[in-house]
Amino acid sequence: MIEEFETLAATGPRIWAIGGGKGGVGKSVIAANLAASMARTGIRVVLVDADLGGANLHTLLGMPTPRINLSDFIARRVTSLADVMAPTPIENLWLVSGAHALLEMANPNFGQKGKILRHISALDADHVILDLGAGSAFNVLDFFLVARRGILVVVPEATSVENAHHFLKAAFFRKLKRAQPRRQVRAAIGQVMANASQRDLRTPRDLISKVMAVDPDAGAALVAEASTFNPSLIVNRAEHAEHQRLGEDMGAACRDYFGIRLECLGTLPTDRLVVRSVSQRSPATELYTQSPFVAAVRGVAERLASPQWRIA
């Protein structure tokens, strides 16, 4: 399913998935502000509220609860995801609402997930931003992994960093499980585990290099799979100079630990205007153009929209 989706994704809109393990770190606010910021520059953006069960992007955009939402699509009351797209108060920005999704929707089955993904990649837009829910459930991980880039949001707090690391580990191993041919890869991993001491297998990176030694083909398959795992990071609510380093430091540690590249897209400062914009039901980018948060969000939006950004 995911492989098929990736082929489609190569020609469709650029898809970004915003996740990150912990609730309340600002995923939805960042999604809304990034989308609004991009739309203002003339880029056609669809925001998909994939926080199934906890959707509220419509509120952040100052819209009434949309009449049609994702659950209508799942229940086949509408045939196309494009029919769920609702215009927002911001030109060039549409919303696919997840509001009022049925309870069982919070955990869509395999077929439903595949259908959502296929339709997302067929949307007539330049960029699609998926706002994922909190947690590391498989469906969140899958949406995260199929995006052009999964974007992790953390705040400089131990609990948030903890959840982010848990999320990254879960996503990474889910990704490695897809390495082909599956039987051969699994056999090589088994052989490594049986012969290596704990000390030799400290990190996923160690595992890959040991597998490489016993079975170069299986090792190469793992490397290939791992090399396409390139999540990005946004640090939200930075207050001190020390917080400015967090993104870069997490990137360095991820490189050591997983052997992957975790690029920091930007560090967004704590800004009371953001809180105010939420109660005013409009993205801060629409209301407070001088806000430091808005300036930082624009920097991230520019990077996402840059034509140089290729599929890793």
Add this chain to the structure above:
Amino acid sequence: MTGRPRRKDWEALGLEPGADLALVKRAHRHRRSLYDKGSLATYTLLEDDERTTMLSRIDTAYRRIVGTEPFGSRLGPFGDESTSDRSEAPTGPPPDSHQEPGAYLRHHRLSQGLTLQQIAAEIRVGAAILAQIENEEFEDLPAPVFVRGFVLQLARALRLSDAEELAGQFLVKMVG
């Protein structure tokens, strides 16, 4: 010798091979704090023993890089076997180990007819660092926690009975 730095040593410090000494030092300090127990960026990423392994990789990498050429040869007289390093055995009593722990160590090394390189090879600490210890070039030395170990090893290589005490005195002078 401490062994040539390998590619993985540079990687452990997140550097391109051949980066200059100032960068190496900064990277080492940064990596040490990144994997410190209190570090936010690596919180729960690593188990305690993984953290320890990572730190020892970082330190080994640092020692291998700093302990080899060309850093050793940049030091001038004290890293260079041809000059004072190999001078005559000292005469007279050793300097006071409290006042001048570095000079005290050099006195004992020279009186045993040893070069910095010989000791460096034996204890696997770079000759450059040993020279900095003897010269009490505190600014250029790595973090005190490493220096204590280096002084201890140096003093033991010289079969000094007061090695522990000397390492303590050296640190007192270094951080004081």
